[in-house]
Amino acid sequence: xxxxxxxxxxxxxxxxxxxxxxxxxxxxxxxxxxxxxxxxxxxxxxxxxxxxxxxxxxxxxxxxxxxxxxxxxxxxxxxxxxxxxxxxxxxxxxxxxxxxxxxxxxxxxxxxxxxxxxxxxxxxxxxxxxxxxxxxxxxxxxxxxxxxxxxxxxxxxxxxxxxxxxxxxxxxxxxxxxxxxxxxxxxxxxxxxxxxxxxxxxxxxxxxxxxxxxxxxxxxxxxxxxxxxxxxxxxxxxxxxxxxxxxxxxxx
Amino acid sequence: xxxxxxxxxxxxxxxxxxxxxxxxxxxxxxxxxxxxxxxxxxxxxxxxxxxxxxxxxxxxxxxxxxxxxxxxxxxxxxxxxxxxxxxxxxxxxxxxxxxxxxxxxxxxxxxxxxxxxxxxxxxxxxxxxxxxxxxxxxxxxxxxxxxxxxxxxxxxxxxxxxxxxxxxxxxxxxxx
Numbered sequence: 001x002x003x004x005x006x007x008x009x010x011x012x013x014x015x016x017x018x019x020x021x022x023x024x025x026x027x028x029x030x031x032x033x034x035x036x037x038x039x040x041x042x043x044x045x046x047x048x049x050x051x052x053x054x055x056x057x058x059x060x061x062x063x064x065x066x067x068x069x070x071x072x073x074x075x076x077x078x079x080x081x082x083x084x085x086x087x088x089x090x091x092x093x094x095x096x097x098x099x100x101x102x103x104x105x106x107x108x109x110x111x112x113x114x115x116x117x118x119x120x121x122x123x124x125x126x127x128x129x130x131x132x133x134x135x136x137x138x139x140x141x142x143x144x145x146x147x148x149x150x151x152x153x154x155x156x157x158x159x160x161x162x163x164x165x166x167x168x169x170x171x172x173x174x175x176x177x178x179x180x181x182x183x184x185x186x187x188x189x190x191x192x193x194x195x196x197x198x199x200x201x202x203x204x205x206x207x208x209x210x211x212x213x214x215x216x217x218x219x220x221x222x223x224x225x226x227x228x229x230x231x232x233x234x235x236x237x238x239x240x241x242x243x244x245x246x247x248x249x250x251x252x
Numbered sequence: 253x254x255x256x257x258x259x260x261x262x263x264x265x266x267x268x269x270x271x272x273x274x275x276x277x278x279x280x281x282x283x284x285x286x287x288x289x290x291x292x293x294x295x296x297x298x299x300x301x302x303x304x305x306x307x308x309x310x311x312x313x314x315x316x317x318x319x320x321x322x323x324x325x326x327x328x329x330x331x332x333x334x335x336x337x338x339x340x341x342x343x344x345x346x347x348x349x350x351x352x353x354x355x356x357x358x359x360x361x362x363x364x365x366x367x368x369x370x371x372x373x374x375x376x377x378x379x380x381x382x383x384x385x386x387x388x389x390x391x392x393x394x395x396x397x398x399x400x401x402x403x404x405x406x407x408x409x410x411x412x413x414x415x416x417x418x419x420x421x422x423x424x425x426x427x428x
Contacts, residue, residue: 019354024337031337039377040361043338061278062338065301068276069314070378071327095277122378129327130376140323217323218373238323239256239372 034115039126044115057110063118064096067125162202180210181249188221200232213248261363270410280414295319307416313399331361346381358385
């Protein structure tokens with residue numbers, strides 16, 4: 001019985017590993033589907049061109065396409081792809097393809113290298129998109145507060161001194177009479193959270209501290225940092241309704 | 253006026269001004285502005301992408317939003333991949349029956365499957381969750397009909413068939 005199970009196990013593994021890589025032949029070459037994946041979940045595919053006596057291994061521009069559908073323009077793609085190609089010892093063609101001309105004994109290594117380059121640039125761009133979504137929050141908050149309180153009451157990119165007399169950069173501030181409310185955008189990265197904690201912690205120690213609100217694009221990725229932020233100010237999601245912003249601006 | 257990304261996806265939309273496919277590297281692409289209730293929504297686009305030398309394969313249609321007015325994600329909102337060369341895998345995310353499963357055929361990255369309600373944002377990583385398209389789609393025109401219904405684009409028939417080039421020149425030069 002144990003032998004049967006072992007055989008079944010081995011057969012299942014053998015079937016799975018045999019499916020990890022597949023080939024689709026065309027008249028001019030072959031597409032190789034690799035086990036690597038782009039951030040979107042699409043498999044990384046490389047193309048091997050018949051160039052006797054050599055083999056031209058390329059990513060067929062799939063990495064460029066993957067980045068393009070995330071919003072990358074050509075310049076943004078080339079800026080990220082160039083150093084990756086250079087570090088891997090392959091070429092980035094003017095049309096944005098990772099490629100390398102190799103002999104038969106180098107084909108496997110070239111496939112892995114080109115696939116790795118394609119995957120790496122897409123991961124880098126996905127990460128950049130994620131960061132940009134957070135950066136957009138500042139603009140969104142400003143627009144929303146101007147709509148709520150009017151242009152004269154809302155200031156962008158102001159300096160505000162804390163108890164230590166350190167001037168802190170505040171992305172958006174609302175001032176109505178003696179009431180001041182500060183809004184700081186925070187991204188789920190240690191440096192961003194630490195910086196907000198430092199500025200809000202210092203401002204909180206003032207004799208009459210203004211309202212302080214950390215604005216997040218989403219709660220995703222913050223974990224226990226939410227608790228730390230809540231110790232020094234209010235927290236609001238960028239998509240919160242107007243009355244939530246109004247309350248944040250009036251809570252001292 | 254739509255106030256959420258979900259509103260953008262579900263609203264009845266119209267292509268504002270159809271344009272011809274443009275060549276970008278080895279791809280043919282379209283990026284068309286969309287209007288909702290007669291008003292062009294800033295940053296909302298319908299994008300289509302095919303490979304120049306592979307007719308009826310690796311065809312991608314996508315709704316995307318790059319505006320600042322609505323929070324929750326900047327970039328793709330939903331996507332259909334018809335006859336892809338490359339299988340898709342959700343990793344350990346999305347509907348249970350499709351976790352870690354290879355999807356070799358046409359698939360749909362829906363807004364709903366990629367929306368994280370708790371976070372109020374789309375999942376990161378370019379719509380990583382997809383499910384197979386159950387419908388048997390016949391030809392590009394059939395695919396456009398299917399996409400028009402899914403994306404609620406009323407006049408998707410204004411999109412022309414791309415001028416695929418049947419010869420393959422690996423230096424990127426069309427010889428058709």
